[in-house]
Amino acid sequence: MFDWFSDGDAMGFRERTMGTGLHNSARCTMRIHLSFLGAAAGIMALLCTDVAPSLKVARAQSQVQGSQEQRIEIVIEDRTFFLAKGGPIQIGTPIEIAVENRDKVRHGFTSSMLRGLLVSGEDDQIATYGKGVEGFYVNPGKTLVIRFRTERPGSFPFHCDLHERMKGELYVLEIPTV
Numbered sequence: 246m247f248d249w250f251s252d253g254d255a256m257g258f259r260e261r262t263m264g265t266g267l268h269n270s271a272r273c274t275m276r277i278h279l280s281f282l283g284a285a286a287g288i289m290a291l292l293c294t295d296v297a298p299s300l301k302v303a304r305a306q307s308q309v310q311g312s313q314e315q316r317i318e319i320v321i322e323d324r325t326f327f328l329a330k331g332g333p334i335q336i337g338t339p340i341e342i343a344v345e346n347r348d349k350v351r352h353g354f355t356s357s358m359l360r361g362l363l364v365s366g367e368d369d370q371i372a373t374y375g376k377g378v379e380g381f382y383v384n385p386g387k388t389l390v391i392r393f394r395t396e397r398p399g400s401f402p403f404h405c406d407l408h409e410r411m412k413g414e415l416y417v418l419e420i421p422t423v
Contacts, residue, residue, distance in 0.1 A: 319344045321345065321346045354380055398419040
């Protein structure tokens with residue numbers, strides 16, 4: 246069941262589930278936030294199966310000076326991508342995606358959306374920077390931080406290239422101001 250919600254500058258639909266007493270969070274099979282923050286405002290949503298608790302990941306310093314990064318947090322647990330933190334993303338603003346792997350096996354984060362963009366990715370063992378990067382591996386118990394800037398709206402699927410059933414999708418939409 247989906248509920249309509251509105252809170253200040255954001256509105257949209259959210260799937261509702263019954264609380265079990267142990268886990269009382271909303272599922273996020275599709276959660277969309279519309280934002281009216283300016284001429285080039287946009288939204289980002291993630292298709293996933295559940296909302297995970299907030300990540301306890303230290304925020305890495307921005308490599309792009311003078312712009313405020315917007316952060317999306319994804320948790321990999323039980324061979325599933327979960328959205329831990331999402332929200333409106335303004336097109337042209339630096340985006341940071343933190344992918345935390347809580348599983349005991351290595352996972353991939355691969356997406357054609359990264360192809361052709363200037364992308365950086367880092368964890369505590371490696372740092373990668375450049376164009377032509379299409380994906381990264383996240384070792385068990387580690388967090389990978391991916392930074393890039395998107396200039397166009399669209400639907401951007403991602404997946405784990407090691408486990409074919411692990412899939413998700415990011416949406417970046419341009420919303421005209423009223």
